[in-house]
Amino acid sequence: MARRTTAYRRVAQELRDQIGDGTLKPNDRIPSLTELQEAFGVSDTVILEARKVLVAEGLLIARTGDGTYVRERPEPQRLVHHAPDDLEEPLFRLEAAESGLFPDIVEVEAETTVPAPAAVARWLDVKTSRKVKRRVRLFRHDEMPVQLLTVYTLASGKTDASGVEEQVTSRPALDTEARVLEGVVGQPVTVATRIERPAAGRARVLETVVLAERYTLVYRPASGPA
Structure with missing residues (x-):
C-alpha cells in the first residue's frame, strides 16, 4: 500500500510539474490511461488515483467519453x-x-x-x-x-x-x-x-x-x- 501511495503521488507531481511549466497547456488532452501506464511503468490504479487528485485540485477536468484535459485557469x-x-x-x-x-x-x-x-x-x-x-x-x-x-x-x-x-x-x-x-x-x-x-x-x-x-x-x- 505504501509503495502504491508513493507511486501515485510521484505521477501526480510529474503531471503537476508539466502543467506548471507549460509542457501541458490549458485545454490540452493528457495522454490516455494506457499511455500513462507505459510512460510511468505503473498500474492503471495508480494512474487513476493520480488523475483523481489533480481533478480534485482543479488542474484537470474529466470530460465524459472524451478523456481528461488541462483546465484553463483564469488570471486571479x-x-x-x-x-x-x-x-x-x-x-x-x-x-x-x-x-x-x-x-x-x-x-x-x-x-x-x-x-x-x-x-x-x-x-x-x-x-x-x-x-x-x-x-x-x-x-x-x-x-x-x-x-x-x-x-x-x-x-x-x-x-x-x-x-x-x-x-x-x-x-x-x-x-x-x-x-x-x-x-x-x-x-x-x-x-x-x-x-x-x-x-x-x-x-x-x-x-x-x-x-x-x-x-x-x-x-x-x-x-x-x-
Missing part, C-alpha cells in the same frame, strides 16, 4: 480588504470594478442558532456548548460567485478578552463551498477569518472563502510609510 483578480459597517457589504472589494464590489447578495441559508464549532469556540475563548448565531451569505458580481461569508455571533453574553484579529489560511474546498462558488471539490480556497471580541457588545467570527485560482486577497496598510 484582486480583492482588496476593507472593514464594512454592516454585512450588506462584503469584507473584500473587487479592485478592477469602478465602484468596488457591490454585488448581489444571496442568502445561502437562513440564520440559525447552533453550538459553537470547535474553531469558533477556540477563537472566542468559549466552550463548544455556547450557542452562536450562524448566517451564511454569498456575494456575486456580474452574476459570478465571488466570496462566501459565514458569520458566527455569540447568541448572548461576551468574551473575557477583547480586540480584533485576522488570519488568512488555505485549504481544499469543501463540498458546499465548491458547489456554491461554482468550483471543484478539493481545489484550493483562501480563507480570511476575522475575529471580533469587543469590550462591549457581542463577539463574532467572520469567515470569508474565495477560490484561490480566481481571486487574490489584498491587504493594504491604513496609511503609507512615513
Whole structure:
C-alpha cells in the first residue's frame, strides 16, 4: 500500500510539474490511461488515483467519453480588504470594478442558532456548548460567485478578552463551498477569518472563502510609510 501511495503521488507531481511549466497547456488532452501506464511503468490504479487528485485540485477536468484535459485557469483578480459597517457589504472589494464590489447578495441559508464549532469556540475563548448565531451569505458580481461569508455571533453574553484579529489560511474546498462558488471539490480556497471580541457588545467570527485560482486577497496598510 505504501509503495502504491508513493507511486501515485510521484505521477501526480510529474503531471503537476508539466502543467506548471507549460509542457501541458490549458485545454490540452493528457495522454490516455494506457499511455500513462507505459510512460510511468505503473498500474492503471495508480494512474487513476493520480488523475483523481489533480481533478480534485482543479488542474484537470474529466470530460465524459472524451478523456481528461488541462483546465484553463483564469488570471486571479484582486480583492482588496476593507472593514464594512454592516454585512450588506462584503469584507473584500473587487479592485478592477469602478465602484468596488457591490454585488448581489444571496442568502445561502437562513440564520440559525447552533453550538459553537470547535474553531469558533477556540477563537472566542468559549466552550463548544455556547450557542452562536450562524448566517451564511454569498456575494456575486456580474452574476459570478465571488466570496462566501459565514458569520458566527455569540447568541448572548461576551468574551473575557477583547480586540480584533485576522488570519488568512488555505485549504481544499469543501463540498458546499465548491458547489456554491461554482468550483471543484478539493481545489484550493483562501480563507480570511476575522475575529471580533469587543469590550462591549457581542463577539463574532467572520469567515470569508474565495477560490484561490480566481481571486487574490489584498491587504493594504491604513496609511503609507512615513
